[in-house]
Amino acid sequence: MATGIKDKVAILGMGCSNFGERWNDNAEDLMVEAFVEAIGDAGIEKSQIDAAWLGTGIEEQHVGKSAVPLSMALRLPYIPVTRVENYCASGSESFRGAVYAVASGACDIALAMGVEKLKDTGYGGLPQRNRGSVNDMFWANASAPGSFAQLATAYTSKFGVSAKDLKRAMAHVSIKSHDNGSKNPKAHLRNKITEDKVMNAPMIADPLGLFDCCGVSDGAACAIVTTPEIAKSMGKKDLVTIKAMQLSGSNGTEAQHNSWDGSYFATTRHAAARAYKEAGIDNPRKQVSLFDVHDCFSITELVTMEDLYISDEGRAVNDIMDGFFDADGEIPCQIDGGLKCFGHPIGASGLRMIYEMYLQMNGRAGERQRSEEPTIGMAHNLGGFPHQNICSLTIVGKEGV
Amino acid sequence: MDTGILAYGGYIPQSRLQRSEIAKAHTWFAPGLRGLAKGERAMANWDEDTVTMSVEAARDCMTGLDRDDIAAVYMASTTFPFQDRQNAGIVADVLALKSGIMTLDVGSSQRAGTSGLSIALQTSAAANNTTLLVTSDKRRTKAASPLEMTTGDGAAALLLGQGNVIAKHLGSHTEAVDFVDHYRDENNNYDYGWEERWIRDEGYLKIAPAAINALLEKTGVKAEDISTFCFPVAMARVAGMLAKNLGIPGDAVADNLQANCGEIGAAHAVVMLVHALEHAKPGDKILVAGFGQGCDALLFEATDALASYPARRGITGHLARRREETNYNRFLAFNGLINMERGIRAETDKNTGLTTLYRNKHMAQRFVGGLCTACDTPQFPKSNICVNPDCGEVGTQEDHPFADKISHLNSYTADKLTYSPDPPSYYGMIQFDGGGRLMNDICDIAPDFELQVGMSMRMMFRVKDYDNNRGFRRYFWKATPTDEALASQKTNKGE
Numbered sequence: 001m002a003t004g005i006k007d008k009v010a011i012l013g014m015g016c017s018n019f020g021e022r023w024n025d026n027a028e029d030l031m032v033e034a035f036v037e038a039i040g041d042a043g044i045e046k047s048q049i050d051a052a053w054l055g056t057g058i059e060e061q062h063v064g065k066s067a068v069p070l071s072m073a074l075r076l077p078y079i080p081v082t083r084v085e086n087y088c089a090s091g092s093e094s095f096r097g098a099v100y101a102v103a104s105g106a107c108d109i110a111l112a113m114g115v116e117k118l119k120d121t122g123y124g125g126l127p128q129r130n131r132g133s134v135n136d137m138f139w140a141n142a143s144a145p146g147s148f149a150q151l152a153t154a155y156t157s158k159f160g161v162s163a164k165d166l167k168r169a170m171a172h173v174s175i176k177s178h179d180n181g182s183k184n185p186k187a188h189l190r191n192k193i194t195e196d197k198v199m200n201a202p203m204i205a206d207p208l209g210l211f212d213c214c215g216v217s218d219g220a221a222c223a224i225v226t227t228p229e230i231a232k233s234m235g236k237k238d239l240v241t242i243k244a245m246q247l248s249g250s251n252g253t254e255a256q257h258n259s260w261d262g263s264y265f266a267t268t269r270h271a272a273a274r275a276y277k278e279a280g281i282d283n284p285r286k287q288v289s290l291f292d293v294h295d296c297f298s299i300t301e302l303v304t305m306e307d308l309y310i311s312d313e314g315r316a317v318n319d320i321m322d323g324f325f326d327a328d329g330e331i332p333c334q335i336d337g338g339l340k341c342f343g344h345p346i347g348a349s350g351l352r353m354i355y356e357m358y359l360q361m362n363g364r365a366g367e368r369q370r371s372e373e374p375t376i377g378m379a380h381n382l383g384g385f386p387h388q389n390i391c392s393l394t395i396v397g398k399e400g401v
Numbered sequence: 402m403d404t405g406i407l408a409y410g411g412y413i414p415q416s417r418l419q420r421s422e423i424a425k426a427h428t429w430f431a432p433g434l435r436g437l438a439k440g441e442r443a444m445a446n447w448d449e450d451t452v453t454m455s456v457e458a459a460r461d462c463m464t465g466l467d468r469d470d471i472a473a474v475y476m477a478s479t480t481f482p483f484q485d486r487q488n489a490g491i492v493a494d495v496l497a498l499k500s501g502i503m504t505l506d507v508g509s510s511q512r513a514g515t516s517g518l519s520i521a522l523q524t525s526a527a528a529n530n531t532t533l534l535v536t537s538d539k540r541r542t543k544a545a546s547p548l549e550m551t552t553g554d555g556a557a558a559l560l561l562g563q564g565n566v567i568a569k570h571l572g573s574h575t576e577a578v579d580f581v582d583h584y585r586d587e588n589n590n591y592d593y594g595w596e597e598r599w600i601r602d603e604g605y606l607k608i609a610p611a612a613i614n615a616l617l618e619k620t621g622v623k624a625e626d627i628s629t630f631c632f633p634v635a636m637a638r639v640a641g642m643l644a645k646n647l648g649i650p651g652d653a654v655a656d657n658l659q660a661n662c663g664e665i666g667a668a669h670a671v672v673m674l675v676h677a678l679e680h681a682k683p684g685d686k687i688l689v690a691g692f693g694q695g696c697d698a699l700l701f702e703a704t705d706a707l708a709s710y711p712a713r714r715g716i717t718g719h720l721a722r723r724r725e726e727t728n729y730n731r732f733l734a735f736n737g738l739i740n741m742e743r744g745i746r747a748e749t750d751k752n753t754g755l756t757t758l759y760r761n762k763h764m765a766q767r768f769v770g771g772l773c774t775a776c777d778t779p780q781f782p783k784s785n786i787c788v789n790p791d792c793g794e795v796g797t798q799e800d801h802p803f804a805d806k807i808s809h810l811n812s813y814t815a816d817k818l819t820y821s822p823d824p825p826s827y828y829g830m831i832q833f834d835g836g837g838r839l840m841n842d843i844c845d846i847a848p849d850f851e852l853q854v855g856m857s858m859r860m861m862f863r864v865k866d867y868d869n870n871r872g873f874r875r876y877f878w879k880a881t882p883t884d885e886a887l888a889s890q891k892t893n894k895g896e
Contacts, residue, residue, distance in 0.1 A: 121745065125818055128746040133757045137765040137865065138782070138877050140828035140840045146816030147840075150829060154812040157854035205816040206825070255840065256780050256788045258832050262812040387830065387840055 004278040007399060008103040010228040010239040013042025016355045019219035019343030020188040027062040027117035028073035030220035030345075034113065035074050038222040042109075043234065049224070050107035051080040055094030055114040057087060057346030057383070061127055062117035070113055087383020088296065089247075090114060091221065091350030092392035096245050098225050108230055114352075115220035116345035126216055145205035145213055147385040148297040152207050154262030155303060159314040167207055169317040170298035171198035174211045176326050177295065177334045181341025183368040188217045188343030212298040217343030221351035228399060240361045243376065243395040244278035246271040250388040260387070267391035268307035268380065275393040276309070281376070285310050288395075290360055290374035291325070291333040292353035294382035295340050301333065304380060327368065335360065335368055350392060353379035357396050375401045404526040405566030405701060406559050409675045410462025411716035412454050412537075413555040413662060415845045416726040417441035420550050426729050427545040434550060442663035443553035444726055446845060447735045447822040448864040450482040451537035453876065454556035456495050456862040459535050460805075462558035464713045468496055471560075472530035473503035477517035479585075479667045480539050481506060482874060492535055495862055495876070497767045497802065513667040514557075515691025519573045519699060521561045526570075531562035538666025543591050544738050551635035553663025557671040557716065567710050568678060568687065568701040574616040577695040578608050597636060605639050605692060606646065612696035613647055613688065620700050624648035628685035629677040631655045633669035634692065649688070661720055667693070674701075676716040683707055714884075722884070724847045735822065746820035751866040753875045763800065768860065768878040770837055771798030779803075779836035801837075803860070804878060808833045810856045813843065831858050831880045844879040850890065857883040 015037025017030045025033075039046065054070040056063060063069035067081035084093040091114030098110035121127045131139055152170070156163050175195060181187040193211060201209035231239055248271035254260040272284075281287045293308070295301035302320060305311045310331065311319045319325065325333035336342050336356040339349060357377035359365040376397040383390040424438035445454065455476055474496075476489035483491075489504040503524075507517040514536040521532040537556030542549040561570075582604055583594035609632070617624055630653045632640040637659075644654050655673050657664065665672050670691040677687050685703040690696055714722070726732070733739040763769040764782045771783030776792035779801050787794045813829025820826075827843035829852065844863055846852065858880040865877035882890075 123745045128749050128820060130749065133754050134761055136751070137753070137758070137761055137875060138839070138841075140842045141816075141819055141821060141826045142828055142840065143816050143819035143826075145818055146814045146826065146828065149814040149816070150812035153814065153829075153854055157812075202817075203815075204818050205814045208814075252784075252788045253790055256782075256838060257778070257790065258836055258838055259790070262830055385840075 005099060005103055005245050006243050006279060007228065007241045009099045009225050009242045010231045010399065011223060011358050011396070012044065012109065012226045012231055012236065013038045013040070013224045014222065014355045014358050015041060016186060016221040016352055017219050018186045019217040019345060021119045022218035023119065025218065027115050027220070028069065030117065030218060031070060031073045031113055031115050034220040034222035038224050042224040044109065044224070046074070047077055048109050049076065049079060049111050050109055051101050052076060052111040052113065053094035053097035054081065054083045055085070055090035055112070055347040055350070056083065057085060057090045057116060058118070058127055058129070059083070059085070061120060063115070086390045086392070088294065088346050089350055089381040089383035089390045089392040090347040091352070092379070092381040092394060093350070095223055095351055095354060095394065096247070096392070098223065099242050099245060102225050102227055109224060109226045112223045112225070112351060113220065114347040114350060116347045117218050118216050118345060119218050124216065142385070143205065145208050145297060148300055149205040149208045150262060151303055151386050152299045155299070158261055158263045161314070161317055163207060165317060167199065168195065169320045170212055170302060171195050172320050173295065173298040173301050174198055174340055177338045177340035180327050180335050180368060181337025184337050184342060185366070187337040187341050188215045189337070189341040208297055208299065214296050214339035215341065215343045217345045219343055219345035219348045219352070221348040221355050223351055223354060238362060239399040240358050240396050241399045243397045244275040245394050246275040246278060247390065247392045249390050250384070252388070255387045262386065264303050265307045265382070265386060265389065265391060267389055268304060268382070271391045271393045272308045275395055279395045284308065288331060288376050288378050290335065290357060290370070290377035291331060291380070292336065292338065292356055292377070293333060293380040294349070295334055295338040296344065296382070300382065305333070308378065308380065327370070332370060335370060350379065350381035353381065354394055354396060361398055402563045403566050403569045404522055404563050405561070405570040406568040406678070407531065407562050407564065407566055408462050408466055408560035409678050409715065410458045410460070410464070410558040410713060411556065411672060411675045411719055412457035412461060413443045413716060413719035414445045414449055414454065415722055415724050416444040416446065417661070417723055418444040418726045418729065418732050422727050422729045423550055431545045434545065434547065437547060437550040440660040441725070442550070443555050444732055445539050445554035445735070448844060449554070450864060451478045451480050451539050451556065452482050452488050452491050453862050453864060454537040454539070454554065455492050455535035455558065458537065458556035458558035459492060459496055459533060461713050461715060462533070462560055463496070465711055466560065468498055470531050471498055471502060471533050472528070473505070473521070473524065473532040474498065475505045475507055475517045475521050475532060475534050477507040477513040477534065477536035477667055478538050479508055479511065479513060480541065481508060489535070494762065495766050497769070511667050511693030512670070512691035512695065512697050514669070514671045515689065515697035515699060516575070518559065518671060519575065519697055522570050522573065525562045529563060531560060534559045534561060534671070536668040536671045538668045540666045541590050541736065544733065548592065551659065551664055553665050555662065555665040555668060555672060557668055557675045559671060559675070565706050566704055567707040568703050571622065571700040571702055572616055572620040573697065573699045574612050574619055575695060575697045576608055576612040576615070579694055580604050580608060601636060601639055605634060606643060609643055609690055609692055609696045610647055612698040613690060616698040616700055622686060622700060625650060626686055627653050627688045629653055629655050629681065629687045631670060631673035631677055631687065631689040633657060633664060633673055635659055635664045672716055678703065678707065679715050679717050681707060722887070731823070744820065749820070750870065751868040752871065753868060753873055758875065765875065765877055768802065768804040770801050770803050772801035773797050774799055779833065781837050781839050803833060803837060806833045806835070806860070807883060808858045808880060810852060810854055810858060811838070812854065813852045827852065842879040843881065845881045856886045858886070859883045
């Protein structure tokens with residue numbers, strides 16, 4: 001009988017590079033930036049790391065294959081290194097590798113690194129690329145915004161929400177993230193925006209306008225994990241431990257079977273139910289105190305708050321407009337600016353979310369620090385398209401909560 | 402037993418470029434074009450070629466008929482997408498015909514359509530079998546050429562054979578004359594043409610009468626008994642002059658569709674014949690001729706079976722499925738006549754592994770998915786394990802065709818980010834009645850057309866991607882609103 005991951009692994013140290021258009025830095029430079037902060041925070045020597053995982057999404061744009069670019073950039077001492085990839089959830093995947101390695105007892109200390117260097121394509125937005133030789137024969141000519149935009153059409157049709165009301169709630173999601181991002185010195189986008197600006201922005205993929213889409217950024221984030229016992233033996237106090245890690249992958253039901261209506265993430269619902277159970281959470285709306293969700297698009301965040309069982313189905317619009325998820329609301333969501341404004345260097349994003357949870361729980365989030373320190377936080381990292389995707393959930397919290 | 406036409410079908414692409422817009426762009430340079438600046442010409446979408454248009458015409462032709470009866474497929478064109486890969490073979494494969502058939506491309510002349518028709522009738526009569534003739538053209542024309550004004554894109558299809566024909570073949574005659582009014586050699590994309598007056602006086606008015614008179618003599622039919630005279634020539638009044646010289650009644654001269662379609666190259670004689678059949682009554686004698694290095698002439702007589710011929714879109718229906726195009730630049734872009742900045746996103750390699758294609762040909766070209774024999778769930782693509790969460794049986798799926806199914810839109814978008822030759826790129830989740838779904842490209846959406854969740858869609862065969870590095874193109878199926886969906890929107894808008 002699986003006992004789950006709860007409180008078996010603690011965060012020893014974390015680091016995160018500045019996110020943004022890092023024109024003068026290679027992926028290797030970004031990894032080192034995150035690593036130097038993380039290892040300094042952990043207070044260990046490089047030789048104490050037993051194994052490392054590297055998460056990247058579009059490695060052909062920067063580091064190339066394998067985890068060798070990680071071990072070379074960090075000059076790791078011939079330890080086990082592994083590259084993982086699961087669409088935009090690759091960062092969480094590297095974290096999962098490190099956490100499970102420690103939980104299994106195979107490692108005392110493990111490192112997870114996520115990195116992406118996207119601003120080498122010559123154009124804005126994610127790289128346009130092939131999807132596999134057979135897929136390319138029949139997959140629609142779809143971009144990320146076009147795929148996620150369809151959540152909005154299906155959602156309005158299902159719940160009878162007017163397109164205008166939905167668009168306003170989506171606008172609020174983005175305005176809130178820009179407000180939060182403006183207080184984050186590492187964030188890619190630090191400007192505040194208004195509803196007028198969002199509503200009148202150029203259309204990218206109907207009904208998603210420019211401000212409904214997250215930034216495409218360069219960046220890296222790094223975590224070093226160990227057991228709570230080892231952390232304490234090193235003198236660490238107020239530990240942040242892992243409460244749950246759950247992942248769910250589409251199996252074709254959404255894409256090929258007529259039982260899915262296109263308005264929600266089936267994977268998120270499956271993963272969320274398991275994650276709450278693993279963490280011992282029975283009322284997430286009351287018990288979770290911080291969310292960082294995969295707001296690649298405003299509509300993604302909106303439906304995700306329902307899929308994570310925080311807002312009732314069809315009611316996310318109300319919670320959002322009520323300010324429930326604002327930085328000073330009941331449960332802040334994207335208090336660091338989220339993918340929207342902190343930025344979205346694909347492989348780094350999952351780890352960046354956990355980085356923010358870790359800072360907030362340690363009271364180290366600076367100007368954006370939540371007055372009442374969060375105790376339980378959920379990071380929601382998504383990869384792929386609404387109709388076929390990976391959802392990776394990580395719940396972290398203060399030890400003993 | 403009579404040999405003749407068993408079925409007909411047609412296809413005209415939806416967009417109609419206004420000739421006044423072409424003239425507006427060019428009259429500074431070629432003021433003579435103003436004389437041709439009336440009406441509109443059919444314009445293929447960026448993802449249409451003569452193979453895709455032939456497929457649509459063939460599907461129209463085979464409405465309600467058993468494709469297993471087809472023993473041969475001939476395709477006639479002067480603009481085949483492939484110079485060495487049999488185009489008729491692609492059409493036959495897409496139509497999911499059995500492999501034990503004859504396939505053949507007929508080309509190299511503007512009378513390829515009528516020559517193909519003549520040969521198909523001869524072979525069907527001799528072998529007592531059924532031949533599908535498809536013919537299509539999408540002629541490349543230089544900017545500011547008269548041909549650019551008078552040409553149109555489209556296709557027609559005829560099912561030929563013996564039995565319950567709707568038009569009986571009375572006879573054929575061909576005059577082969579190496580009269581070079583225009584030509585295009587192996588190294589050039591565009592025609593080189595000679596003076597129109599010479600073509601009219603020494604070509605149309607001398608060579609065509611020789612063929613037609615020989616045909617009338619052979620069949621014993623008098624010129625004055627011809628009900629419809631299909632002579633595909635864009636030049637005004639030529640068909641009328643010809644009819645007058647031959648003794649064919651003036652009112653028998655068929656509409657050359659110059660006003661609303663344009664001349665569809667080698668296919669145009671057959672397009673006019675299909676159009677004539679759509680308006681014919683039993684007993685009508687239809688004379689069709691094709692001109693090009695000589696002249697083919699064929700004579701048909703409509704039978705009583707025509708009166709009960711089931712409705713289809715045909716040429717008339719497709720002419721009604723129309724969208725006015727007023728942007729000449731779009732035509733230039735679609736036809737490679739302008740060097741456009743397409744952006745770095747357009748550089749994505751569209752390589753198709755030929756092994757991958759052959760292995761997945763039924764999926765990609767025929768749009769065949771799977772039907773689980775354990776739980777009756779249709780699904781696309783066909784797979785080893787049933788997608789139904791309550792089934793999951795292994796190895797239970799039979800081939801299940803989706804091409805002729807109706808679907809409904811679950812969700813959709815208009816994507817301005819992804820590269821498309823005609824942005825925005827429309828796509829959405831289509832759900833087939835009875836089961837099966839797919840996130841699929843949507844084609845032929847006018848900028849003022851509003852897609853809606855629940856809208857009914859039908860499938861069309863289109864070019865999926867062009868691989869310009871290697872000169873290959875791959876095909877797939879795209880969804881488009883059904884005629885009912887198009888009509889309901891027109892009603893809602895008060896049109």
